[in-house]
Amino acid sequence: METQKFSYDNGIVRAFLYATIAFGIAGFTLGLTAALMLFYPELPEFLFGTDDTTIQSLRSGNIEGLINTNGAMGFGRIRMMHTNTVVFAFVCNSFFLATYYSLQRLLKTRMWSDALSWFHFWTWQIMIVLSWVTFALGYNTSKEYAEHEWPLDLLILVSWLAFGINMWMTIVKRRVRHLYVAIWFYIATWLGIALLHIVNNLEVPLNFMKSYSAYAGVKDALVQWWYGHNAVAFVLTTPILGMMYYFMPKAADRPVFSYKLSIIHFWSLIFVYLWAGPHHLQYTALPAWVQAVGTGFSIMLIAPSWGGMLNGLLTLRGAWDKVREDPILKFFVVAITCYGMATFEGPLLATKTLNKIGHFTDWVIGHVHLGALGWNGFMAFGIIYYLTPILWKTKIWSVKLANWHFWLGTLGIIFYAVPMYISGFTQGMMWKQFNPDGTLMYKNWLDTVTAIVPYYKLRFLGGALYLTGGILMVINIYKTVKQGTFAKDTAAEAPALPKIGKDRKAGEPVHLWIERMPAILTIGAFITLSIGGAVEIIPTLTIKENVPTISAVKPYSPLELEGRDLYIREGCNSCHSQVIRPFRDEVVRFDGKNGQYSKAGEFIYDRPFLWGSKRTGPDLHRQGKRNPESWHFKHMYNPRSTSPGSIMPRFPWLITNRLDRSEMVNKMKLMKSTFDVPYTKAEIDSANAWADNQAANIVKNIYSQAPDIAKSVEEDKARKGNDFIPMEQREIVALIAYLERLGTDIKTTDVQTASR
Structure with missing residues (x-):
């Protein structure tokens, strides 16, 4: 041939x-x-x-x-x-x-x-x-x-x-x-x-x-x-x-x-x-x-x-x-x-x-x-x-x-x-x-x-x-x-492939x-x-009973949505999990108040899920209300100021960056229209006022808990003048809103009822 x-x-x-x-x-x-x-x-x-x-x-x-x-x-x-x-x-x-x-x-x-x-x-x-x-x-x-x-x-x-x-x-x-x-x-x-x-x-x-x-x-x-x-x-x-x-x-x-x-x-x-x-x-x-x-x-x-x-x-x-x-x-x-x-x-x-x-x-x-x-x-x-x-x-x-x-x-x-x-x-x-x-x-x-x-x-x-x-x-x-010579093409030759029949031949394996x-x-x-x-995957996605809902679990507020996206932006799930397994040590350590492990219905509004794969830091699924707002502020600025010996990196840009809220309302509309998250029209229309009120309460708590932060911010305002970003408009406040929300919907009775 x-x-x-x-x-x-x-x-x-x-x-x-x-x-x-x-x-x-x-x-x-x-x-x-x-x-x-x-x-x-x-x-x-x-x-x-x-x-x-x-x-x-x-x-x-x-x-x-x-x-x-x-x-x-x-x-x-x-x-x-x-x-x-x-x-x-x-x-x-x-x-x-x-x-x-x-x-x-x-x-x-x-x-x-x-x-x-x-x-x-x-x-x-x-x-x-x-x-x-x-x-x-x-x-x-x-x-x-x-x-x-x-x-x-x-x-x-x-x-x-x-x-x-x-x-x-x-x-x-x-x-x-x-x-x-x-x-x-x-x-x-x-x-x-x-x-x-x-x-x-x-x-x-x-x-x-x-x-x-x-x-x-x-x-x-x-x-x-x-x-x-x-x-x-x-x-x-x-x-x-x-x-x-x-x-x-x-x-x-x-x-x-x-x-x-x-x-x-x-x-x-x-x-x-x-x-x-x-x-x-x-x-x-x-x-x-x-x-x-x-x-x-x-x-x-x-x-x-x-x-x-x-x-x-x-x-x-x-x-x-x-x-x-x-x-x-x-x-x-x-x-x-x-x-x-x-x-x-x-x-x-x-x-x-x-x-x-x-x-x-x-x-x-x-x-x-x-x-x-x-x-x-x-x-x-x-x-x-x-x-x-x-x-x-x-x-x-x-x-x-x-x-x-x-x-x-x-x-x-x-x-x-x-x-x-x-x-x-x-x-x-x-x-x-x-x-x-x-x-x-x-x-x-x-x-x-x-x-x-x-x-x-x-x-x-x-x-x-x-x-x-x-x-x-x-x-x-x-x-x-350097010592060799490269050939862009290598010459070769081979016989053409004869026409291959589709039928299996007699005795052919x-x-x-x-x-x-x-x-x-x-x-x-x-x-x-x-x-x-x-x-x-198909049964899990299509059979509703596989993911039972819990009535007490509510959608995130607009400011909490923004904070969650900041959490994702910084890759916090690389070091922190957000799921408590049914082990005695985990429920005692991570949810000492209710002593409950995580249930499927708690995650129905989490897009994407944030369970993580590594615990360099502790689990955060029930983090809400475990530390005051000022603690989070100082911890993100310098973790070693609140937790001596911590190996967590600092996040000072969160303290000074202005929060971009330009897509906040659109996020809520997308969640409502595409994913059927139960936001009302009134909640979407008042999203900015809702976020302003929540941010103001967080900042008020920070200042009352830590006067040194209030003093620093006032001096920063005096120094920067028109370039000053009010604390309520900074990224750190949105992140704190999200962290303080985690796990707070759930009470012992809610989880027990949902698990029956």
Whole structure:
């Protein structure tokens, strides 16, 4: 048969390689910054030359330098930038790098459209940069791994569709009969992320940079963690498995250990994963049957996950001498080992016994980073070291430097994960300890915080080692590129693919037939992916009894709505949860007055839900009326003035910023018209007067409780004249209104009645 000549596009591969490296270093640096702020919360003051520590400095104007950052250095915003850079910029770009290289060679054809390849590249990188800008400015939805506001959600969707069309059309024009296992995972990844992204990000825009979730409370929590857990599955797992199935055999020069195991691994993994999301919501107000289903399928995940791990490691049978010499294979081996550890630990954390100890603690942080740093990071590093010499037709500049990177990265993972495990165990046990007389042993939350600060410092050391290894990689790759010669196109030839019949041939194995029928493979994968989410989500969204209402729970006032949006803007849910689980220690600690855990009906007006995933600070679901207004004022200005030893960062810009109320009435109208929140026409028409009265009462209480604040504000007024912003019009007052509202609707009798 006559062969056809064509070329592989290396230019797009090079672009994604550079993007992976650049954003990897950026993501690690942002993570290290966030880690530093957890034991050195004064970092913004240090960077901007501000060191005042008391409320009296309002008179002197010493905080202007810090105020001018307007919160861009706030921990919540930095954390969002870090997680999204690692997930969407580093890991996704490494996936695109691997896909654009391997897909062409596996299918023996150039990508269908060079223009679409570059459209995908630039729209994705623009999305990442815009994410940094919007998060730094405080525009976010608060949803874990999905904080982008709706214009960026649309940009992600457009870019992802471009990638999918290009991938699919390349498969159509292939010169091979069967699709290799790596491509199965690429297809499932594309389908899974598209499904998750669309369903979770259904939202109603208020304006160009503000929207509200289509779901509320418990329903929003279920959809978000169906997305959140499966973002781990289809961003941080299935694409990396596809990369493993291609690059591991290539680097080791060995065939995949078991074709049959690959089939079982693929179909069982994509089926089971979509059921497991509710294990993030154990003991919450989520319906119990959904929690149970999530736990069961999470435990089942061990089997397919370890099937993939064993298939990867056993591919190296007979090649262990090469592993000792080759840093690329060392990266791959540790990556797959970390995958196996993380996918064993995840199901354990999903069990109720361990979940009640580990959830909301640093154990989860250690678990997540074992996967991100070890599995995702080391696979990406190995592929970068593998591809660079091939693309530039040279040898790696320094094998010794690559080995140094490997050992520094490995030590970094150990120094990161182990302290977080110890910290998580410490937190989980301290929170639950009682004295013989029935009182909490560690009633002061700060006792449980100061006990783990040394582990935060060790975690920072681990992150620094990991980043240092990444910097060595940059040097090594730069030197390799400089000494080599890049070929934008690689000439190739292969025979044309004969016409493929759709019918299954006699004696042909079913899966072999599916492999040569991409449409059937894709449809089968989509159905397999959809079952779990449909079974869990549809009944919860449609059966009213799953989320019973409580008559005492009322909508937020207009000022409280504004305060809630400020809470979201600053990423406060990164450190504070807003759901009390039915544990003795939690109801005593967080709701000492009523002693009640959170019920589903309490969250019906919460768009988005704010249950959080980490308790660096205490739960706030019943925070209202627990502290005076002046305490909140001083606490936001400098937490250490009210809570000595606190690691919470300062929020002085809230003290001085004017509250933007231009959309306040429109927010209420949107809640009424779209979500049927029971605001009356009179309440909407009088929204500004309602907000003015509530703000005036809060300020009156602040001044009566803290005359020093009143004096400072008067002096500030005298100094600024016409530029002075009345305290009633400042952001801090709206935030206090929201915090003081939390949990105040509920009385013991109300909750007991609702729970019958």
